[in-house]
Every structure is written in C-alpha cells, then in structure tokens.
Amino acid sequence: MSRKGLIVGRFQPFHFGHLKFIEWVANDVDYLIIGVGSSQESHTLENPFSASERRDMIKKSLKTRIRYEIVEINDINNDNRWVSHVEEISPEFDVVYANGEKEKNLFKNEGYEVKTTPMFNKKQYSGTEIRNRMIDGRPWHDFVPQGTIEVIERIDGAGRVRRLYESYSYRD
Ligand code: ATP
Ligand code: MG
Numbered sequence: 001m002s003r004k005g006l007i008v009g010r011f012q013p014f015h016f017g018h019l020k021f022i023e024w025v026a027n028d029v030d031y032l033i034i035g036v037g038s039s040q041e042s043h044t045l046e047n048p049f050s051a052s053e054r055r056d057m058i059k060k061s062l063k064t065r066i067r068y069e070i071v072e073i074n075d076i077n078n079d080n081r082w083v084s085h086v087e088e089i090s091p092e093f094d095v096v097y098a099n100g101e102k103e104k105n106l107f108k109n110e111g112y113e114v115k116t117t118p119m120f121n122k123k124q125y126s127g128t129e130i131r132n133r134m135i136d137g138r139p140w141h142d143f144v145p146q147g148t149i150e151v152i153e154r155i156d157g158a159g160r161v162r163r164l165y166e167s168y169s170y171r172d
Contacts (some may be wrong), residue, residue: 005021005029006093008073008086008103010127012047013143013152014057017125024117025097026066032091034058039072048131053151060147076126083110101162134161 005025011018022172034055036143041047049057051072058070071090076082095113098104104114123129124143141149142156152158155159 002030006037061145
C-alpha cells in the first residue's frame, strides 16, 4: 500500500533546512503533500513572499525523485477546526511530519500518525535568520537552494524584506 505523508510550513523563504526535511521524509513515504501555510499572506515582515513565489522556490529547488504535490493552506486562526481545514484542501494522507507540539497534538487527536524529524543546522537554516540577514544586508545565499536564489533575485526579494522592515520601523 502506498503511504502518503503531509508536511506544512510557511517557507519564508524555502531554505536548506526545509530541503533536508523533505529529503528525510521522502525516504519514509511514497508520496508527499507539501502544504504552504499562511498562504493568504505576502508582503509582510513575517510572510514577505506570496504563496506562488514560495511554490516556485520549492519547485525549482526539489530535484529529488520524490513524487509530490504542493497545496496552499490559508490560516483560519481556529485550532479546533485546523485539521478538518487541512483535510478539505489536501488530498488524503496517512502520516504527518511535524515538530511543533501544538501541530503534533492537533493531528494526533484526529487519529493521524505523527512523526518527529531531526533539525538540521537550525541556527542558520531558519526563515527568521535568513529574513534578518536580508534586512541587515548580510549574506544569506549559502543557506538556501539555487531555486530559491533564482526566485528571490527575480523579484528582488531581499530588497522587499528590507523595505518592509523599514516601513514597519517608521510606523511605530
Ligand atoms: P520561521 O523562522 O519563519 O518560523 P522556519 O525556518 O522555522 O521559519 P517553517 O516554515 O516555520 O520554517 O518550518 C516548516 C517546517 O520545516 C517545520 O516542520 C520545521 O520543523 C521544518 N524545518 C524548519 N527549519 C528546519 C531545519 N533547519 N531542519 C529541519 N527541519 C526544519
Ligand atoms: Mg518556524
């Protein structure tokens, strides 16, 4: 029987930690559903990149032989309905790979198998760290796959993050 796995992340931006996470999960399942979370968000400090930009980063970076598809999952800000919300958007899945306690428990409570995965170089392979580097004009390229670099350069993503930071700072 073929086993389908689900992961959900914001991928702001898609970095080497995400890539290693996906490669780890790919060894465990036959098919992977990649949920792009907070999909309605873009052009904010926490979520600078749109769902289609993030989808593009993932597609251009995933050279693995894994069979996968990407789905976009918007926030509903309601933990009680979160799993059914994901079920409405995603094809069926058997196992969820997650590391946050809250996310793990929500899926466990609905009867899903939930697995924890290792962290890879979380100090550097971190969306927050990479966005901070863009704000400060420090190098970030070594932390993301080539596919992400291509998308960010095309849209001047680093400039976008820096300008967002500046406009937020003026406001308070
Ligand atoms: P942010 O700093 O914006 O929260 P993030 O780097 O934590 O970004 P997320 O989109 O929050 O990335 O994480 C999505 C998924 O990817 C989570 O399940 C998380 O555990 C996993 N993940 C993130 N970074 C790593 C890493 N360095 N190694 C392994 N898994 C990772
Ligand atoms: Mg995170």
